[in-house]
Amino acid sequence: MCSRRFLHAGCARRGSRQHCGEGADGGCCGALRTGRLCDPCPRAARRRASALTPSRSGVRRIVSTHGLVFAGAALVAAGAAAAAPPVVVIDPGHDLRANLQTEPIGPGSRTRKIKDGGGTTGVVSGTTEAQLNLAISLRVGALLERAGVRVVMTRTRTAGTSIGNVARAGIANRAGAALFLRVHADGASAQGARGSHTLYPALRAGWTDDIYVRSRAAARMVQRELVRSLGFPDRGLQERTDFTGFNWADVPTILVEVGFMTNPTEDGALATAAYRERAARGLCRGVLRFLGRSPTRC
Structure with missing residues (x-):
C-alpha cells in the first residue's frame, strides 16, 4: 500500500543503466544512462555525428541545456518537464x-x-x-x-x-x-x-x-x-x-x-x-x- 502522505516505491528492479556496443570507430561508448547521449566515452572514441529523423521542413534544431541534448519537438516536452x-x-x-x-x-x-x-x-x-x-x-x-x-x-x-x-x-x-x-x-x-x-x-x-x-x-x-x-x-x-x-x-x-x-x-x-x-x-x-x-x- 502507498503511504497516504508520500508516494512509496514498492518492488524495485535493477536500475535504468544500459550499455551500447562498439562504435563505428571502434570505441566503446561505455555506460549509457537514461536521458544522456551515449556518455561517458573516451574522447578518442566519441562519435562525430548522430543520425536524427528529418523533420518535415528538412531542418532540425539541436539545443543543449545543462548537459542534456534535445532535438526538435522534444523541446516542448522538456519545457513541460521543467515546470514540474x-x-x-x-x-x-x-x-x-x-x-x-x-x-x-x-x-x-x-x-x-x-x-x-x-x-x-x-x-x-x-x-x-x-x-x-x-x-x-x-x-x-x-x-x-x-x-x-x-x-x-x-x-x-x-x-x-x-x-x-x-x-x-x-x-x-x-x-x-x-x-x-x-x-x-x-x-x-x-x-x-x-x-x-x-x-x-x-x-x-x-x-x-x-x-x-x-x-x-x-x-x-x-x-x-x-x-x-x-x-x-x-x-x-x-x-x-x-x-x-x-x-x-x-x-x-x-x-x-x-x-x-x-x-x-x-x-x-x-x-x-x-x-x-x-x-x-x-x-x-x-x-x-x-x-x-x-x-x-x-
Missing part, C-alpha cells in the same frame, strides 16, 4: 532485519557486498538505527512536500527485511530524482566518537562520473545546514568508492550520518522529538539550497 516539481527520493537506511545476501558493488563488478548489515543501536535509547532513520526521513519528506517538492520514499515503515542497495538506487533512478537522499546514523566501537558527516560518490569512470559533481555540491550544502541546525561537531565530507547505493545510482546521491548512536550524548539527543526536528529541518534546508529554492520554506 523536482523529485527527491528519501532513503531511510536499513530496516527491521538485516539482509546478508550479496549484490555487485557496481554494474559489471565481480566484487560483491552484503545487501544490508543491519545498522547500529542507540547506546542510551535502545532505538534501532532503522527506526531513527525512518522518523527523521518522514519528517524531512513532510517538510519538503510543504515546500513544493515531490517526495518518494524507499520505505515508509520498519517492518521487514532490507531490500538492499541496488534496489534502493533503482527506485531513485526510475523516479528521475533531482537528489537521492540517504539518511543514516553512525556507530563506533569507541563511545567518544561523535559528530555529523556526509558521504558522496567518489569519481569513477562509467559508474559515477556523470553524478559526481552534483553529488559533491549536494553534500556540501546539506552538511553545512545539518551541522548548523543540530550543533553536533562537523566531521566534514567523505568520498566513497565502495558504496553499492552510490555506484548504481544514475542521479545525484548523498548519504548523511546525522550523529553517533554509540555516543551517549548524541544518542540521548536524537531520541528526543526536538533534536529529530532539528535534524529534519537542517536536511530540508540543505536539500532546498541544492534545488535552488529558498531554505526558509523549511
Whole structure:
C-alpha cells in the first residue's frame, strides 16, 4: 500500500543503466544512462555525428541545456518537464532485519557486498538505527512536500527485511530524482566518537562520473545546514568508492550520518522529538539550497 502522505516505491528492479556496443570507430561508448547521449566515452572514441529523423521542413534544431541534448519537438516536452516539481527520493537506511545476501558493488563488478548489515543501536535509547532513520526521513519528506517538492520514499515503515542497495538506487533512478537522499546514523566501537558527516560518490569512470559533481555540491550544502541546525561537531565530507547505493545510482546521491548512536550524548539527543526536528529541518534546508529554492520554506 502507498503511504497516504508520500508516494512509496514498492518492488524495485535493477536500475535504468544500459550499455551500447562498439562504435563505428571502434570505441566503446561505455555506460549509457537514461536521458544522456551515449556518455561517458573516451574522447578518442566519441562519435562525430548522430543520425536524427528529418523533420518535415528538412531542418532540425539541436539545443543543449545543462548537459542534456534535445532535438526538435522534444523541446516542448522538456519545457513541460521543467515546470514540474523536482523529485527527491528519501532513503531511510536499513530496516527491521538485516539482509546478508550479496549484490555487485557496481554494474559489471565481480566484487560483491552484503545487501544490508543491519545498522547500529542507540547506546542510551535502545532505538534501532532503522527506526531513527525512518522518523527523521518522514519528517524531512513532510517538510519538503510543504515546500513544493515531490517526495518518494524507499520505505515508509520498519517492518521487514532490507531490500538492499541496488534496489534502493533503482527506485531513485526510475523516479528521475533531482537528489537521492540517504539518511543514516553512525556507530563506533569507541563511545567518544561523535559528530555529523556526509558521504558522496567518489569519481569513477562509467559508474559515477556523470553524478559526481552534483553529488559533491549536494553534500556540501546539506552538511553545512545539518551541522548548523543540530550543533553536533562537523566531521566534514567523505568520498566513497565502495558504496553499492552510490555506484548504481544514475542521479545525484548523498548519504548523511546525522550523529553517533554509540555516543551517549548524541544518542540521548536524537531520541528526543526536538533534536529529530532539528535534524529534519537542517536536511530540508540543505536539500532546498541544492534545488535552488529558498531554505526558509523549511
